[in-house]
Amino acid sequence: MRIGELAALVGVSTRTVRHYHHLGLLPEPARLVNGYREYRLRDAVVLARVRRLAELGLSLDEIRDVLADDRGRELREVLEELDAELARQQAALAARRARLAALLARPDLDPDATVSPDLAAVLRDLPTGGSAFGALDRELLTLIDTGADEDARAGFAELLRPLTETAALDRGRDLYARLDALATADPTDPRVADLAAHLPAGMATAMTTTAEDPATARWWQSMTQEMSPAQAEVFRQLLLVLRERP
């Protein structure tokens, strides 16, 4: 048998057969005078063995070990390990499919919608209309959500939920508008101190929590660098006040 026949018989490519030779999975058979490899039934048996194990999902390295082990119990160990690995993959696949299904169920699908479901609900209700500061805020929220783990995400969304109630929405819109107005203002502008002093309690709590939480403090810092000096000054003063009387 020549390599093409062997390959066709077992159902692989000649390239695969040569690859297995290269890896030492399949012994090199005798050569004819013209240099062609000459295979016997025994080689097909070994090749088929390799294939069956490969189709189960073993890596070629593992297959080499199993075959070298010569009738040992190594096979059982490897297969049990493999099964555990496959179980992990199944769980991961199921989780990904669940997230996909949740995404696909939404009509307003865009790359930013791929945040956690909790935050997605918050973002849907939060006012954004035209406010530059609102857009920045959404960026921050999205980033925090992406970086956080499961628990942090839930607590984070919980913190924000009160802000999406009808009464809070108007105040939120108002807040964004007043911050937008400070985009080109001086940090000493009287509106700065006024805003810091009269921020609604729920919003102030949410802000200081994100700003003080060590896990999100760095996000907050990045965000302040994107603000105008006057806007940043509002939050600096706010934090000073809230640190003294929590």
Place this chain on the structure above:
Amino acid sequence: MRIGELAALVGVSTRTVRHYHHLGLLPEPARLVNGYREYRLRDAVVLARVRRLAELGLSLDEIRDVLADDRGRELREVLEELDAELARQQAALAARRARLAALLARPDLDPDATVSPDLAAVLRDLPTGGSAFGALDRELLTLIDTGADEDARAGFAELLRPLTETAALDRGRDLYARLDALATADPTDPRVADLAAHLPAGMATAMTTTAEDPATARWWQSMTQEMSPAQAEVFRQLLLVLRERP
């Protein structure tokens, strides 16, 4: 922000960030005078977007397309395609785990045991004890099973099942012994013609079916090359006879 901060913030390695630059997934930010990359919050937003899509299982190429598509419906298409792909993978995983479970349930686990369950049952019952020809026969059966598709496997096992009945087992052992005896015999030996003429009907049927079936004929040919001349002669005569009166 420098690259390390950005990476830590989003939860990737700096290597990953640079890789994304290289692929054009993430635009190169401005450089400081020392050549360092200087990132802004906006870059973190893009990077996080890439990460979320990557964690869903999209390839980096697909992510680039989706992001370039700018708020299009391409995302939905890609995600639906991905979901279908994941569903395929789930099915494949489940099938592999089922095969693994069947294998692990068996006490006599060896690399050759990884054939289809049907054939495994046949091989367990077929007599082998010490016969060289029996070993060769098992090799052939295993190879046919490996190469065949689902339907062929089932029909094949069905064909062999009668041979595992108690009455047939003795005749099988006898057949193997008589073939072993021809290992060094001459093709003109009288035992050759005798064996060909008096082979039990069920076995003759099984043999000619495998030998005549185009899908397995090449296997058969490989096997005859492993036999002694006298052994091969038995089957040559057998096929001649059976072709005339089926």
Place this chain on the structure above:
DNA sequence: CTTGACGTTGCCGCTGCGGCAACGTTTCTA
């Protein structure tokens, strides 16, 4: 005699980075 199908060796490419080298910059510490 050519054509085409097969065989040979060997190297690049794919994915998504990790790891290293070889070097410059910044920052902490003794």
Place this chain on the structure above:
DNA sequence: TAGAAACGTTGCCGCAGCGGCAACGTCAAG
């Protein structure tokens, strides 16, 4: 203030499991 440690830069190799190609030799058929 020097030196070490921790960062930054570009660039190339490696990974799994082959596919594809190049550049060549061999063999059977028309």
